Amino acid sequence: MVDYGDVTVLLPTLDEAATVTGVVEGFYGEGFEHVLVIDGRSSDDTPAKAASAGATVVSQSGTGKGQAIREAVSDYIDTQYVLMADADATYRPEEAHDIVEPLMEEDVDHVIGNRFANLGGGAMSRLNQVGNTLINRAFAFIHGYEFKDILSGYRAFTRESFQEINPQTQGFGIETELSVGCIEQNHDVEVVPIHYDARPAGSTTNLRPFRDGSIIILTLYRLARTNNPLFYFGSLGLISTLVGVGFGGFVGYRWFLHDTAHEVLALVAAFGIIFGFQLLMFGLLSDLIVKLHREQMRQLNGRE
Numbered sequence: 081m082v083d084y085g086d087v088t089v090l091l092p093t094l095d096e097a098a099t100v101t102g103v104v105e106g107f108y109g110e111g112f113e114h115v116l117v118i119d120g121r122s123s124d125d126t127p128a129k130a131a132s133a134g135a136t137v138v139s140q141s142g143t144g145k146g147q148a149i150r151e152a153v154s155d156y157i158d159t160q161y162v163l164m165a166d167a168d169a170t171y172r173p174e175e176a177h178d179i180v181e182p183l184m185e186e187d188v189d190h191v192i193g194n195r196f197a198n199l200g201g202g203a204m205s206r207l208n209q210v211g212n213t214l215i216n217r218a219f220a221f222i223h224g225y226e227f228k229d230i231l232s233g234y235r236a237f238t239r240e241s242f243q244e245i246n247p248q249t250q251g252f253g254i255e256t257e258l259s260v261g262c263i264e265q266n267h268d269v270e271v272v273p274i275h276y277d278a279r280p281a282g283s284t285t286n287l288r289p290f291r292d293g294s295i296i297i298l299t300l301y302r303l304a305r306t307n308n309p310l311f312y313f314g315s316l317g318l319i320s321t322l323v324g325v326g327f328g329g330f331v332g333y334r335w336f337l338h339d340t341a342h343e344v345l346a347l348v349a350a351f352g353i354i355f356g357f358q359l360l361m362f363g364l365l366s367d368l369i370v371k372l373h374r375e376q377m378r379q380l381n382g383r384e
């Protein structure tokens with residue numbers, strides 16, 4: 081069996097009493113030696129159950145999965161590798177080896193388990209599937225990389241690469257931030273196929289699709305600023321220009337066909353177009369700076 085002494089299995093939990101025991105035991109059964117449960121002050125007996133299954137249990141400060149992961153990695157983990165999973169029995173401990181192996185054998189920095197490779201029936205609601213598809217497409221469009229499943233909760237990384245990314249998100253934006261961070265920091269990422277199973281009966285989700293989905297999309301947009309400024313500023317510039325052109329068209333139409341002048345609207349139109357073009361130019365310039373910076377960093381780090 082592989083020596084997993086340098087790996088910590090990290091399980092954030094919030095009210096997962098129905099499943100946590102089996103999940104912790106599952107990872108020990110696969111030969112892992114360190115299982116750390118970071119609990120978000122569950123109202124059920126999740127911490128006690130995790131502890132009796134043998135896990136090290138700590139209570140997070142603040143709220144949210146993102147805060148829990150950050151705190152765990154910086155304050156409680158001292159192994160070189162971290163394997164992150166949910167405590168809800170939707171991921172299979174048997175597949176942990178496939179996720180950790182590229183870190184240990186191939187010197188990869190970050191591994192993402194792709195749930196869409198084997199999506200179990202009832203594992204993901206139709207709404208969440210549509211949301212995930214949209215978010216993954218937007219990510220590929222903005223960043224030019226196909227990570228297939230950027231929101232996957234089953235992933236592994238070196239502690240060092242996590243600290244380089246230094247994520248700031250509190251809640252479910254953490255996976256987005258990690259995925260974007262890998263590109264920003266020029267980390268080697270590998271995507272491996274995994275199964276994603278339905279939560280067992282009696283276990284309930286913590287995800288609120290509309291609220292958390294909006295936070296994820298905003299996170300993705302906010303993080304585009306440093307990676308793809310042309311998209312970040314350009315999309316705002318395009319909206320402003322289109323609004324200006326819309327108003328301008330209306331003003332022109334009224335002026336030529338009805339002999340009526342709309343001075344204020346004409347001003348709005350001109351402002352919208354000028355502002356839009358300025359944003360677009362700013363985006364182009366920032367894009368140039370980012371490209372040059374990335375090229376320099378590549379040369380400095382000697383990474384491909």
Ligand SMILES: Nc1nc2c(ncn2[C@@H]2O[C@H](COP(=O)(O)OP(=O)(O)OP(=O)(O)O)[C@@H](O)[C@H]2O)c(=O)[nH]1
Pocket residue numbers: 091092093094095096118119120121140143144145148165166167168170203204233279284285286287
């Ligand atoms: N410590 C901590 N853990 C959390 C918090 N919110 C969620 N979790 C845990 O993070 C993991 C992922 O949350 P889930 O509710 O499973 O979210 P999801 O996987 O996107 O949604 P499902 O498809 O329903 O499983 C689970 O193990 C939760 O118990 C929190 O605020 N603090």
Ligand SMILES: [Mg+2]
Pocket residue numbers: 166168170233
């Ligand atoms: Mg889950």
